[in-house]
Every structure is written in structure tokens, then in C-alpha cells.
Amino acid sequence: MTQTTRVAAGIASVAAGAALAIWSTRSLRDAKRAPTPGKHVAAARAFNHGSALLALSVLADSAMEHYRGSFENPAMYLPPVVALCSLGAALHGGADQRAASHRLRHAIQICGAATGATGTVFHLYNVTRRPGGLTWHNLFYGAPAGAPFALVLSGVLGAIAEQLRDEPEHDPQLFGMPAGKALALVAGAGLLGTAAEAALLHFRGSFQHPAMYAPVTVVPVGSALLAHAALALPRHAARASAFARWWLRLTAALGFAGLGFHANGVARAHGGWRNWSQNLFAGPPLPAPPSFSALALAGLAALRMRETER
Template identity: 30%
Template sequence: MTFILTTALEKVARNNLPLPASEAITTALEHLRQGCFQRSLCLVVSATSVASGLEVGYEHYKGSYSNPVMYTPVALSGALAGAGLLGVFSRNAATGILRYVSIATLADGIIGFFFHVRGIARKPGGWSLPITNIVMGPPIFAPLLFGTSAYLGLMASYLRREEELGQTEDAPDDSMQSERPDWRTELRYGKFQKHLSAVTAAWAFFSGFEALYSHYKTNFRYKAQWTPVLLTPILMAAAIGAIKSRRIANTALPATSTLALANGGVGFFYHARGIVRRPGGVKKPIYNILYGPPIFAPLLFAACGFLGIMASLLRRETR
């Protein structure tokens, strides 16, 4: 019998938790399985876009906003946060405003990636000195990581509202293998485990690579700086394996994703502590946040863990 993570979690909750808590967990898992968590994901989008907007805002401030295009991710992160918040209260905002703002933000991340690659190429030596210029130039994958919130927003725009749980009038039938349902329908009903596993693998690579050269700049002064670098290939392997295997998606992927989520939280603490320990500490918050360790960067790695955990709780596509 195939091990199903959500079934196991429900059993543990029923056997070990008080009735109100077990019912709450069971209901939450059912909402995830059926794709009825649009409001919740909109709230996550709003919160994460604020964090990513602050991160890109002060990084571009250090670059003196030398190119007007550097203002676009700051403006779009605010727009995405607002659209996500509207999506919590309005279905029309979630399926309309949030969707289009998310698409615009994803496009901006791709354009930003091009500008960062060009910035590295324009440094002395260009790509003939790849390690030096990647380390000292603009963070190459940061614009793509900026798109994490936008991707979640786009996904949220196709989900169903929490109150729609149990409505199955156009749900894809698992028994029908001759015709593959439209991807929008499968997403709407929580059947996108393989897809989200692939996204988790890609985002883990981007985030792990950013952690590698960011910590390389400080010569890996602390042993803890190796942990996201070492966890990255493990998380990627689990996410790639989850595309092919339901068992891996329900065992290795949630385990490694939980580690990544916890590691990002610990990293956030270390980065915040590093800022406080700079000369002036909390008395010079703006200066020390600007020139200390990037305070929100570890949360981008934690976001990869969040994506992996979400993927492990979803259902698989029809094919």
C-alpha cells in the first residue's frame, strides 16, 4: 500500500491530539488536497512580497538606483502585496488583479535576471573571470528568487476559495486516463504535485547558489554558513525524485523541505544577529541593515522548503 503523507498526518492527529485540534488539522489538510486554500495563499503572497520588496529595495539603494528599471521590482512588490491582501477578501481580486500583477512581477524578475547577467558581463574581465565577477557583481539569481511571491500569487489565482470545499461539479476524474484534464482544472482541484516539485527543485538551486557565493564572500566564517549549501543538493534531489515517485513525494520531500524551512529560520536569526552586532547596532538600524548581512535572504531559502512541504501535501496530476 502506498504511503500517503496527508493520510498519515490525519491518523496521527486523530490518535494524539484533542478533538478540536485534530479536526482543525484534518480540515486544513483536506483544503490543501482539494485546492481550496486561495484566501490563505493570498495572505502568504502579501506577506512574502513585503519581505522580498524590502530586500530588493535596499539592495538597489546600495546601487544608487543607477538604472531606472531598478525601481520596478520595488513598485511591483508593493502592488503584489496589495493585490494579495485584496485577494483575501475578494474572489474577483484574486482571479483578476492578483493574477495580472503576478504575471507582471514574474516578467520583471526575468528582465532583472537579464540586467544582472549583463552587469556581471560588464565588470572588468567579464565572463573570463566568472567566479570573481559573479561573487562581486550583482546577485545573478536574485531577480528570479524575487519571483517566488509572484509564482505563489499566480497559483493562488487559479485555486478555489476555502468555502468551496466539497463542490466537485467539474473536478477531474482520477479513473479517466484517456483524456488529460486541462492544467487549470487540475490546479483548481489541488492536483499539481509534480509541477510544484519541479518548481521547488529550480528555486532551491537558485537560492542555494545565492547562499554559496554570498557566504563565500565572508570565507565561510561560521560553520553554520555551510548548512544551506549542503542542504541544497539534498532538497533538489528529493524534489526531482518527487516528480517520478509518489513515495519520495510523501517521504523524502517533506523531510528535506522541513529541514530547509527550519534552516532558513535559523539563518534569519543569524543574519539579524549579525546586523545587531555591527558597530552602532540597533542605534543605526538603516545603515547596518544596508551594509550588514542581507536580513531577508535566508527566508528565500525557507520559501523553498515551504514550496516542498506544500507539494508533498497536494495530489498528483492525472498523468
């Protein structure tokens, strides 16, 4: 792949993002907004916000990592472009107060989830085809198997938000159960998946800093508490929800604190931020920790909706 082709692909990605942003602005300007959006619309917008934060994380991470891989495979251009489109769709949905889904947004988010799932298969294939096959060494230093999972989550959150908008306000349902319960279970599963990816990478780093234990302890507990709040009996619901809400706020703060820790890790490398062009690739990934915050915010929105179902 020539340098000219890479530059052209980068320009095309920026142009696509700009076009989507212009379209989003005009569409929202002309839309008729409901004066008081229902609880399901508020939850949908919160899920759009979580989807946007995840898409931004994937956009930065995949662009950096695939650039480091010199875009050896043309398919490596696809995740950043799809993540950029998912980001635009999620931001548009987060600002949209209408109680109706948007077909283009919905299609973009489904495409994002499918791209993430395909990327997971590609990354696992990359690991297994290395000498030794599926070993700890190859899981540590091959294509990160869990990285495309964030794009899957971004697409899933965005698609669920669109589906939720079409539900009746008085009794929204998802997957055959009350919407708040379903949303809490989805957010909890996402938290567990991101914690597993952090556990693998921090184990590779030998947990050399005590703070590296936080994602593999705080986040799984948040996932469990969210599931418990979703499934709790009515007499225990209030207490379970209150404790889960407090813990999810802690998880959200942990995501942004992790960004600071990773930035400090880059600064501690030889040359620090003055040598950013090398240390950003060699140091801990900056875009990774905010995924915890995105899913924690989605979980909080699910809990707010779950409380109205009691």
C-alpha cells in the same frame, strides 16, 4: 535623480500599497465564499502564502539595495513597487477561498515574474560591463544576478495559484500532468535556484561560520527529495513523501533561523544595531533567508496534494 523625486516615488509606492490593501479588504468582504474549498484551492492558497513571503523578501531587499545605489537608474524604482503589488495580490489570494481565479491578481503576478526576469537580465548586463567581464570578482561585487530571481519565483507561484483555481476539483492538471506533481517540481526547482544564490554569497564570505554550509547542503537535498517524491513509483510514494515532508519542515525552519544568523551578523558589526543605518547595508542581507521558508511551505502544499493523487 533629485531627493524630491525620490521622496515622491516613495510616497507613490506607499499609496499604491494602501490602495491595494483597501481594495483587497473590500473585495473579500463582498465575496461569496465556498463553505468547503477543494484540495486544489487549499494548495493554491498555500502557494499564495509562499508568493507573499517571497514578495516581502524582494520588497525589503530591493528597496534597501537600490537605495544604497541611490536609485541611479529610474528603472530601479520598479522592483520595489512591483513587489509591493505582488505582496498585496498574494495576501488577497491567500485569504480567498473561492474556486475561481482573479484576473487582476493573475495579471499582477505575471507582471511580477516578467519584472524579475527583466531585472535578472539587467543585473547580468551590469556584471558583464564591469572591467574584466564575467569574473568571480564581478559576480561577487556587481549587481547580484540571483536577487531578481526571487521576484520571478514570487510571480510564478502566484500565477500558478491562480491557474490552479480554475482546474476541476476532482482531477486538477498543470502543464499536462497531475497538479500535485507539477507543483512539487516547480517548488523543487525554486529551492535549487535560491540555494545557488546562497552558495555564491557564502562562498564570497569564505564560509567563515559553520552555519553558512547549511543552505548549500540542506536546501539542495530538500529540492532533490521533493523531485523524488513527485516522480516516485506508487510503491515507493508513501515513504518518499514522508521523508521529503520532514526535510522540508527542516528547510522551512532553516529559513527563519538564517534570518536570526543574519541579524546577529549585523549586530556583530562595528556599532551593532545602534549603527543600523550603515550596518544593515554592509551586513548580511536580512530578507534573503526567508525565501527558503516560502518555497519549503509551497513544497509541503504540493506534497499534500500529490498524496491525494496516489
